[in-house]
Amino acid sequence: MTKGTGFPSDRTTAMADVFISHVSEDSAVALEIAHELERAGYSTWCYELDAMTGPSYLLQTGQAIERCRVCLVVITPNALGSRQMTCEIERAHEEGTHLVPVLQGLAHEEFQKRQPDWREAIGTATSVRVGRGGVGGVIDRLVVGLAALGVPRSDVPAPERLGVIRAAMADLCDQGGAPAHSAPTTPPAATLPTNGSTGTAVAGDEHAPRQRRSLDRRLPAAIAVMAVTASGLWFVWSRHPGAIARQAAPPVEKPPTAPSTPTSRLQPIPDPLPTGVTRQAVRAALGEPTASKPGSFPHSIVDVFSYGDRVLSYVYDVETERVRQSEVGFARLPSIAEIEHVMTQMTPTRSPSPAVRAASWDIVSKKTTTTAFRIGDLKATIERREGGGLYVAVWEASFH
DSSP: OOTTTOOOSSTTTSOOSEEEEOOGGGHHHHHHHHHHHHHTTOOEEOHHHHOOSSSOHHHHHHHHHHHOSEEEEEEOTTTTTOHHHHHHHHHHHHHTOEEEEEEOSSOHHHHHHHOHHHHHHHTTOOOEEOOTTOGGGTHHHHHHHHHHTTOOOOSSOOHHHHHHHHHHHHHHHHHHHSOSSOOOOOOOOOOOOBOTTTOOBOTTOTHHHHHHHHHHHHHHHHHHHHHHHHHHHHHHHHHOTTHHHHHHSOOOOOOOOOOOOOSSOOSOOOOOOOTTOBHHHHHHHHOSOSEEEEOSSTTEEEEEEEETTEEEEEEEETTTOBEEEEEEEESSOOOHHHHHHHHHHTSSSOOOOHHHHHHHHHHHTTSOSEEEEEETTEEEEEEEOTTSOEEEEEEETTTO
C-alpha cells in the first residue's frame, strides 16, 4: 500500500506517461488510444482500466494527473458539456502538465468557441483530429508529439496491460451490441370485447354501436363499387378476352446474379515469416503462393503471397530452399507500431529493435524516404513508395 492514499501500489498510483481525459460516451475511443500508445511503449491511465471501486474517483483522477507527463484530452460533441473534464483540464493546467487535444466530430475552432475555459488552459497546443482512418490514422502523430515533449518510451510493451485493454474493449463492444433501450413494441390493434360464442360485441361497450354504425354506412358503398368494377371487367373481357389475363400477369423478374468470386485472398493477413526458415515451412504456413518467379539475385527464387493491400515475399537460395530475404509491401503507409511489429516478426529472434523504431520514425515523419540499417547480424531497409505505399525487407548480411 502507498502511504497516505489507501491505494495498492499498481498503475493506480504509479506514474503513467499519459492521462486520458474523456467522457464515458467516448470510452471506445479512449481505450483504443490507450491500446495504441501502450503498444508504442507509453504507459497510460484510463478511467475504465485504472479507477478503483471504493475510493473517490476525484481523488484518483487528481493523483493520476499530478503524476502524469501529458494529459491527452478527447474532445467530442459529447464532451463539451462535461464538468468532470473541465476539472481534469484545469487540474492539469495548474500542475503545468502538457495538454494534448484529440478532436473527433468537431473542428478546433468549434471547440474553442464552445469551451473558452478549455481554450485558455490548452493554449497554443496543436490539436490532432481523428478522421475516417480512426485512431490508427493519428497514432503516429501522437507518438511523434510525445517524443517531442520529451516523454520516454519503453522498448518492450507490457503484454499483460495490452491484454487487459483488449478485454475492456471487447466488453465494451459486447455492451454496445445489445441495445441500451428496447425498441418500443407496436401496440396491439384495438379490439372490441366480444361474446365468445357469437363473436358480437358485448353489450355495454361504448365503441360497439359506433363501429357498427360506421360499418353500416360503408357496406352499401363497398357493394356498389364492387358491382361497378365487375361490370366493367365483364365488358372488357367480352371484347378482348385475353386483355385481363395479360394485365393480371405479374412482371417477370430476372433471377439474381450470383456474386462474382473474388480473386484475392479473403483470410486474415498473417504475420511475415523470418529469414532462415525453409520453403516447405513457408508453404505449410501460408499455402500455395500467388506467384513464383526467379529472383533478381544470383541463385535465388521468389514466392509471392498477395493479401489485398499487403504482399509477403520470400527470397530463397535455390540449392537449400532457405529464406535468405523476407519482404513485405504495403499498399498504404502503415503506422510506426505496425512497421515495428512486422519487422520484428521478420527476424529469427523476433525481438524488438531500437534501430527499427528509429528508422520507422524517420520514414513516417518524412525525414527521409529510404533508410538502411542493421538488426543484429541482419541487414534491413524501409522504403517509402510513390502513392503512399511502403516496402520493408530484412535479409542475411551475407546474401547481398
